[in-house]
Amino acid sequence: MRLLGKQEIEDIAVGAALLGTGGGGDPYIGKLMALQAIEEFGPIRLLSINEVPEDALVVSSGMMGAPTVMVEKAPSGQEAKKAFKTLEQYIGKEIFATYPIEAGGVNSMLPLALAAQLGLPVIDVDGMGRAFPELQMVTFYLDGIAASPMVIADEKGNVNLLTTIDNVWAERIARAATIQMGGSVMFAIYPMSGRNLKESGIHNILQLEEGIGRTIRLAKEQNENPIREVLNLTKGFELFNGKVVDIHRKTETGFARGTATLEGIGKNKGEKLQLRFQNEHLIATTEQRLLCVTPDLIAVLDEETGLPITTEGLRYGARTVVAGIPCHPKWRTPKGIATCGPGYFGYDVEYTPVELLVKKGALLG
Amino acid sequence: MLRLGIDVGKQRVDCIVMDEKIRMFYVSTRSVIKHPLSGMKEILEEMKQQGIRLSDIKQVIISASSEYEEGLRESEAVHVCAIRIGSSQNSLPPFYEVTDIVRETVQLTCVELSGGHYVDGSPIQDLMMNEWNEKMDRAALPEHATFAVTSAFSPVNPEHEQTVAQWIQKKFGEGRAITLSYEFGSIGLMERENAAILNAALSSVIPSLFQNVKQVLRQYDIHAGIFLSQNDGFLMTYERAISYPIRTLHSRIANSLRGASLLAGREDCIVVIVENKRLYIGMVEEGIPKLRWSKRDIAGMYMHVHIPEVVMIDNIIHGASDEVLERVYQATQRFQPPYEPLPIVFVGNECSEIAGRFHEPWAEVIQPEYFSYASAIGACMAPVGGWIERMYWLSEGTGKTQVIEKAAAEAIKEAILAGAEERSIALQSVKVSPLAYVPNQALRIQVRAFGNFA
Numbered sequence: 102m103r104l105l106g107k108q109e110i111e112d113i114a115v116g117a118a119l120l121g122t123g124g125g126g127d128p129y130i131g132k133l134m135a136l137q138a139i140e141e142f143g144p145i146r147l148l149s150i151n152e153v154p155e156d157a158l159v160v161s162s163g164m165m166g167a168p169t170v171m172v173e174k175a176p177s178g179q180e181a182k183k184a185f186k187t188l189e190q191y192i193g194k195e196i197f198a199t200y201p202i203e204a205g206g207v208n209s210m211l212p213l214a215l216a217a218q219l220g221l222p223v224i225d226v227d228g229m230g231r232a233f234p235e236l237q238m239v240t241f242y243l244d245g246i247a248a249s250p251m252v253i254a255d256e257k258g259n260v261n262l263l264t265t266i267d268n269v270w271a272e273r274i275a276r277a278a279t280i281q282m283g284g285s286v287m288f289a290i291y292p293m294s295g296r297n298l299k300e301s302g303i304h305n306i307l308q309l310e311e312g313i314g315r316t317i318r319l320a321k322e323q324n325e326n327p328i329r330e331v332l333n334l335t336k337g338f339e340l341f342n343g344k345v346v347d348i349h350r351k352t353e354t355g356f357a358r359g360t361a362t363l364e365g366i367g368k369n370k371g372e373k374l375q376l377r378f379q380n381e382h383l384i385a386t387t388e389q390r391l392l393c394v395t396p397d398l399i400a401v402l403d404e405e406t407g408l409p410i411t412t413e414g415l416r417y418g419a420r421t422v423v424a425g426i427p428c429h430p431k432w433r434t435p436k437g438i439a440t441c442g443p444g445y446f447g448y449d450v451e452y453t454p455v456e457l458l459v460k461k462g463a464l465l466g
Numbered sequence: 467m468l469r470l471g472i473d474v475g476k477q478r479v480d481c482i483v484m485d486e487k488i489r490m491f492y493v494s495t496r497s498v499i500k501h502p503l504s505g506m507k508e509i510l511e512e513m514k515q516q517g518i519r520l521s522d523i524k525q526v527i528i529s530a531s532s533e534y535e536e537g538l539r540e541s542e543a544v545h546v547c548a549i550r551i552g553s554s555q556n557s558l559p560p561f562y563e564v565t566d567i568v569r570e571t572v573q574l575t576c577v578e579l580s581g582g583h584y585v586d587g588s589p590i591q592d593l594m595m596n597e598w599n600e601k602m603d604r605a606a607l608p609e610h611a612t613f614a615v616t617s618a619f620s621p622v623n624p625e626h627e628q629t630v631a632q633w634i635q636k637k638f639g640e641g642r643a644i645t646l647s648y649e650f651g652s653i654g655l656m657e658r659e660n661a662a663i664l665n666a667a668l669s670s671v672i673p674s675l676f677q678n679v680k681q682v683l684r685q686y687d688i689h690a691g692i693f694l695s696q697n698d699g700f701l702m703t704y705e706r707a708i709s710y711p712i713r714t715l716h717s718r719i720a721n722s723l724r725g726a727s728l729l730a731g732r733e734d735c736i737v738v739i740v741e742n743k744r745l746y747i748g749m750v751e752e753g754i755p756k757l758r759w760s761k762r763d764i765a766g767m768y769m770h771v772h773i774p775e776v777v778m779i780d781n782i783i784h785g786a787s788d789e790v791l792e793r794v795y796q797a798t799q800r801f802q803p804p805y806e807p808l809p810i811v812f813v814g815n816e817c818s819e820i821a822g823r824f825h826e827p828w829a830e831v832i833q834p835e836y837f838s839y840a841s842a843i844g845a846c847m848a849p850v851g852g853w854i855e856r857m858y859w860l861s862e863g864t865g866k867t868q869v870i871e872k873a874a875a876e877a878i879k880e881a882i883l884a885g886a887e888e889r890s891i892a893l894q895s896v897k898v899s900p901l902a903y904v905p906n907q908a909l910r911i912q913v914r915a916f917g918n919f920a
Contacts, residue, residue, distance in 0.1 A: 133656070
């Protein structure tokens with residue numbers, strides 16, 4: 102067990118933004134909630150998966166809906182408390198610990214704040230190893246673990262307990278209810294045994310997020326290149342060095358969809374990169390070739406500071422490094438690719454691992 | 467018709483008198499000794515001796531990049547009543563993360579009321595008069611308290627903030643300073659609340675800072691409109707500015723960018739500002755500084771402010787070393803378009819050395835006359851402007867076009883309130899963006915409107 106204090110929270114927030122691949126919402130409010138919870142209740146207990154008993158009940162916590170709405174509602178922690186209570190009553194067992202559903206943005210931070218408020222430990226495991234927009238896009242789904250029984254709760258006191266026939270239905274019903282409940286809710290989801298979490302989850306993810314944040318912070322302090330250090334840590338590749346020259350955002354559907362065009366600088370001078378996003382960055386291509394595609398991670402980093410840039414924060418003139426990071430091997434199975442590969446998001450491209458794409462590019466060049 | 471520009475910096479005060487064709491009649495620089503405006507009388511006396519007809523001055527433009535903390539520390543009793551209207555109780559307190567100095571100076575009374583709105587603008591719950599009366603009686607506020615009112619989703623529907631403002635006036639009299647958070651636009655209850663509280667605190671301080679200015683001006687037969695520079699470089703009347711002091715804290719960069727463009731006679735250019743051992747590199751497009759919404763740390767708290775997009779290079783100890791020149795070059799490249807590079811204009815009192823050594827094979831490099839007065843000049847020549855940021859919920863009968871028109875009308879109203887002449891008003895930068903992660907009909911719209919002095 103480790104104790105997380107304020108510096109760790111600050112570092113995790115930076116790492117969460119990077120693994121959020123442009124989406125996941127601004128971790129800022131989650132970070133503040135975690136910091137305040139530490140002040141009030143003391144440091145947060147972080148457990149490695151090996152410290153979790155095999156038969157213990159573990160539940161993921163976080164938010165669903167628009168982070169923009171959540172920051173307006175100013176959640177208090179009461180919602181999550183109710184959600185956990187309801188789930189405990191239904192299952193008839195006490196919850197041992199909570200864990201984040203995803204690595205990225207606000208949902209990396211919320212379980213930390215909620216754990217402190219509920220007096221529970223947090224387990225260093227998640228279900229994505231990155232951020233994705235839908236509830237069934239987790240490694241648990243690949244292993245046939247059900248999202249339900251799940252609970253969503255709002256700040257008014259409404260609590261919904263759902264039992265669904267599969268995880269896609271869980272996503273559909275919960276998403277519709279979320280809109281009725283004002284656009285953002287807190288959830289308690291994917292209740293399972295410690296054994297299942299160990300077999301199916303992605304281990305040491307908070308440790309990785311903290312490492313990313315710390316690496317960027319220290320590299321800046323020591324005047325080293327933060328991007329190079331981060332890529333070493335994540336086994337990632339620098340795909341493109343470029344300046345944003347055009348951004349198109351489609352507003353019709355209400356989702357943050359769009360395309361950014363980057364003009365190469367430095368070693369990429371003369372080339373152009375197209376970056377397509379739907380909340381998260383999903384596919385990066387030049388005129389000649391594919392550079393990286395979901396479920397592998399595409400992170401856009403500020404060339405100077407090494408800090409990640411969100412899809413909302415992408416602006417004309419920004420000088421960036423686009424990095425590709427291999428996703429967890431579980432995503433590279435046929436079911437993994439069907440769940441959150443290019444086809445699911447409507448791109449007519451075949452998934453190829455980023456390291457192979459990088460190698461191919463090197464052969465051609 | 468003359469304009470008097472007073473540019474209050476951290477270390478010095480620049481004073482200029484010019485006409486609208488940028489002909490300079492008077493320039494002076496003084497170091498700040500006590501109160502930034504303490505030297506006013508001497509300066510006006512000197513102008514008179516130089517033969518300037520002070521009664522010809524029709525506008526006085528003050529740009530103060532003064533420190534909010536200074537102002538707060540000097541004043542004795544600052545008390546803000548922060549009223550939060552929403553459905554959730556006991557979440558993060560207001561002013562979380564504020565700097566110690568501000569926390570110590572600003573007395574805070576927090577009151578939570580039931581109410582607020584949903585993302586679609588419909589009410590969560592009605593405000594309750596008896597809850598209000600009961601909680602305010604219990605709060606026992608001092609005479610000098612000012613108010614900051616923040617309601618959930620007020621950028622979509624400000625009704626509850628406005629109602630509470632009326633209640634405050636009824637209960638405590640007309641004279642109390644009231645800040646409503648929706649006027650600061652951004653989504654994010656806590657950021658808006660912090661901005662509103664800081665604004666409410668400053669609004670009880672700022673009037674005393676400028677108290678004497680009007681009086682002194684009148685003594686010297688100057689009957690001019692007084693304007694203050696906003697963070698985005700546009701002006702607003704003094705009367706309006708005292709209600710929005712937080713909008714006037716960071717105008718210096720925007721003013722320097724505009725001033726550089728005017729002095730160099732280049733509507734589109736890249737500007738390098740060198741002062742106080744710092745470099746700022748930004749851009750001017752069609753005479754207007756390129757702005758961006760950014761999260762800035764103000765008094766320790768993150769807030770959304772609309773300020774110029776600049777690259778800052780800090781702590782230039784060795785002047786124009788090769789390393790500094792290379793970094794300046796790289797920073798200018800951030801703004802250069804792919805073809806036909808823009809001219810690069812150097813301003814600021816410390817720019818000469820770097821400008822002299824800076825060579826760019828493809829772009830024109832300019833160091834204009836009066837380079838060290840760029841900020842004061844830019845402020846004097848700025849249009850009067852206002853902006854709004856609102857959120858709208860689209861429904862049948864309320865389409866995108868209608869809400870954009872609605873937002874534009876509100877921005878025009880803001881510009882008129884800031885002191886712009888109605889017929890001269892033009893719109894700039896309408897930005898429309900959707901919300902992520904929910905298929906919905908919410909649009910955020912930001913609009914700026916500006917015009918000439920009324």
